[in-house]
Amino acid sequence: MKSYKVLIIDDDPNILNSTHIFLTEEGFNVSKAESGEKAVDMLRKGTYDLIITDLIMGQIDGIDVLKAAKKINPDTRVIILTGFKEMSLTIESIRNKADDYLLKPCEPDDLLYRMGNCFKELELIRKNRRTEQALIESEKRYRNLVESTHDQIWSIDIAGKHTFANKAITEILGYEVHEVIDEPVISFVHPDDKKNIKKLFINSIETKCGWNNVVNRWIHKDGSFRFIESSATPMIDSEGNLMGFSGVDRDITDRKRMEAEILQSKKLESISILSGGIAHHFNNIFGIILGNSELAMEEIPESFSGYSYVKNIKTASMRAAEIIKHLICFCQKNDPIINPNKVSLMIKESLDFIRTIIPSTVEIRHSINVTKDTILADPLQINQIMMNLCVNASPAMESDGGLIEVTVDNIYLDSKSINNNSDLKKGHYVQLKVRDTGSGIDPAIIDQIFDPFFTTRDIGKGFGMGLAVVHGIVKEHKGSISVESIIGKGTTFTILFPVYKEKTKINIIETDESDELVLGKERILFIDDIEDITVITKDLLEHLGYHVESTTDPREAINIFVKKPYMFDLVISDMAMPYMTGVTLFEKVKQIRNDIPFIICTGYSELINKEKAKKMGISDYVMKPIDRHNLSKIIRNVLDNKGIIRNDLS
Known part of the structure; x- marks a missing residue:
């Protein structure tokens, strides 16, 4: 009780003092005023939970005190003490929002009872106010949360019209909130996805269920579209009636873009792997066809009909090799x-x-x-x-x-x-x-x-x-x-x-449109694990005037080179071979003789390209199949430059 502040007002000193003593002994924090004037002055200077005032006093009576108290603090409880003859004034006091009244003289227990009721009312008022404030704060937090998120938060009625949308809709779809309220949701959906949305909405109404992570395309105000991932829950009233849906929409356009890029990249990667395997084997086959065609064309006079047939075979093999080359280039994902x-x-x-x-x-x-x-x-x-x-x-x-x-x-x-x-x-x-x-x-x-x-x-x-x-x-x-x-x-x-x-x-x-063959007399060591390629390339090189020693095993090539390293002017090697790659062979050969020119030929390899070969010091890097005209020029260029790497990387 000590927490409650009570002000008693009476112009009768005996009643004032006795009441003051009684309430103090009951544990209340009691103040007193012997007149209405003093009471009003005290009300202006401090706050009181309860006022007990006599009705009839001097110039300022109990009703005046009541009015002043309610004006200063509407929560203050006021009990009017009155005599029987003052009932008309008592009624007026009630009209002026007096909380209770007692007839004088009153019993102490009756006064305490009435005071207790006033305090209960006061606690109820304060509790309600705290609840209201908590609701206001909660709504404010909710509003801040709703408006600060980048996700679109919304509600719609059973007709499919927006009843609420947060400001994120402007960021996602470009519309102001007032532009979507009372507008049908379907009007913002991509034409190709409207059928899916209608079906989903009808099913959700029939089952009174929401939906989770449904993706559709929505039209932005500028005419573009966005991928929107939507989740919703039904709004059910106390009688079990469906009132609509509320939910959250998330713009996943960037995610879909990355997914598409990844999928496209994986497709290209798969094609690249496949085309790489095709290239490796086909280019070796084309090399055999091309080599034999060129040798046959040397043996057949141009006047013979068979010459044109063989020439057509050569042209077709070169055309097929070019298609493979373009396919690989298109599929490879390299930095520009x-x-x-x-x-x-x-x-x-x-x-x-x-x-x-x-x-x-x-x-x-x-x-x-x-x-x-x-x-x-x-x-x-x-x-x-x-x-x-x-x-x-x-x-x-x-x-x-x-x-x-x-x-x-x-x-x-x-x-x-x-x-x-x-x-x-x-x-x-x-x-x-x-x-x-x-x-x-x-x-x-x-x-x-x-x-x-x-x-x-x-x-x-x-x-x-x-x-x-x-x-x-x-x-x-x-x-x-x-x-x-x-x-x-x-x-x-x-x-x-x-x-x-x-x-x-x-x-x-x-x-270079020139068909002129560039000849030579130097000594070449040639290595390729495919015997047909080794045989035909050896023949081609010898037709160009070179002295050639060949093998299909890179280990044997090392043994040959170790025994007579200065016998050779050039080493030409395939890239993909059993036991060791062309790069490994290059490194081993360089350890034996550092100044030996070295050319790598390959149908396809992910391990090396022109740029890597240049950085490693390889004299030239050549994609199979190579016709003898290009082969003759490349070899001559490497030998004449004594192993200096070509600057062009075409």
Whole structure:
């Protein structure tokens, strides 16, 4: 009881003092005032839990004290002490929110009882206030939590209309909260996914169950789409009626992008492994076919009909080897190697490969008219651009046929042109155009075609990453890409690459059309684990004038070289062999004689490439199959430079 502060007011000193003594003995913290004026003054200076006041006093009576107390602190409890003759005033006091009244004189126990009721009311008021404050704080915390999360928190009614959405919807879908309230959820769903959403919603209403981690595509306000992962629980009232659903949506677009990239990478990795195995074995076979064809062509006069047949065999084997080479290049995932390269050569090589993989009903034409031909580029990435643009266009023309036309020209961008393309600088450019006669692109979606995951193909038939990759490669090469399309007529992609300004002399490899054989008389040690290749290559080298000792076992090659290390002017070895690789053989040979030139030939290897071979000090690295013209030039180049590594890495 000591925690309660009580103020008693009475202008009768005897009643005031006796009441003060009684309540003090009962353990209350009691103050007293002998007039209404003093009481009001005390109320202004301090707070009291309970006021017990006489009704009839001087200038300020009990009703005035009551009004002042309730104005200062509405929670203060007030008991009015009154006589029977003052009942009208008592009624007025009740109207002014007096909490209780007692007739004078009152029994002590009766007073304590009434005081106890007032304290109970006071505790109830305080408890309710604490509860209300706790609810306010809880709602505030909930609101802060809901609004601070990056996930979209929402509720919908059984009609499928939004009844609540947090601010995350703006971040995820671009809409303000007021734009989605009372709007049907289905209106924000990608057209291809609306059927799934409707089916899910109907089933959830029928079963009164929610859903977990359901992924669909939603339309952003800017017209793009997002992958949204949604989970929800039903809202059931006290009578068991379904009122709607509340849930959480998460934007997983970035995750889906990474999944698509990983899946694409794994597909390419699988193809790369497969094509690597094919390349290794096929290139060895092509080497045998090519070698025998060339030897046969030496024995058969050109005037004989058989000569042209053998020449066709040689040409076909070289063509097949080129297809394998392009397949490996396309599948390999290497860091870009950007060097000065001729556009004409890169485009022609790409088209040669593309013709072998697109439907035969699609014709490819090309026109290359450039004088400034060199750009800074990675040939593999230029090949990837051509692959994506041409292969992407071909399905629409497969059944009825069509045309893909590739043109390469030089253009000059002046200041006016630059204003229309702020990504570029004034100067000379190579303009690459890829035009198809397909079905064209809908103007409503043409601005989205470079967005990751955007695809017009059926689900499962494309990731929507091809044109996004093209866009990324073009930007990496400091270029620009644009698209024009007419429905029913076709589409044209225009790419601009800045012409390379030659500051120093560069070594750009061009195709050597010369059929002249380069001969020699030096001594060569040749090693390949496939006997047919060893035999045919030995014959080819001897036809070129060289003295050749050969073996199919690298261990035997070491023994031969140890016995007469200075007998040989050059060692040529296969890469993948039993017992040791060509690199291991190279290292062992170098330990015996450090100045011996060394060439590695391989059908395919993940362990070594041109760059690695150069760093190791290997004189040259050659992909199989090699015709005798190229072989003769490579050997002559290595011998004449006495093992100096070639600078070109083409």
